[in-house]
Amino acid sequence: MSTFLCYYKTMKELVEKIENLKKELNNSKEVKHIKELNSKLKDNKELISLIEKYNNTQDESIKEKIINNEFFREYKLSENEINYIILELNSKLKQISKKGSCSKWK
Secondary structure, eight states, rough: OOOOHHHHHHHHHHHHHHHHHHHHHHHHHHHHHHHHHHHHHHHHHHHHHHHHHHHHOOOHHHHHHHHHHHHHHHHHHHHHHHHHHHHHHHHHHHHHHHOOOGGOOO
């Protein structure tokens, strides 16, 4: 098999695996939850107002109110879970891309 065909086949497999990972991620409970929280955040006028005030003033008392807001805490926890998943995905992608079976065809 030519090197070009081997790389083409490897890239095609890589794209398929990435698509599967994307589907898996989009169907995960963590992603569904953060999407739901994002929608709710848009309707949370109190929290949005606090964040805007803090951005304009850098007032520590406002920051404390934001941090103590139950919705904000839930959102940040969910965000951390998503970041952890991203780290796992990056690790999987590195493993997939390192397999490079084309070297045996050279």
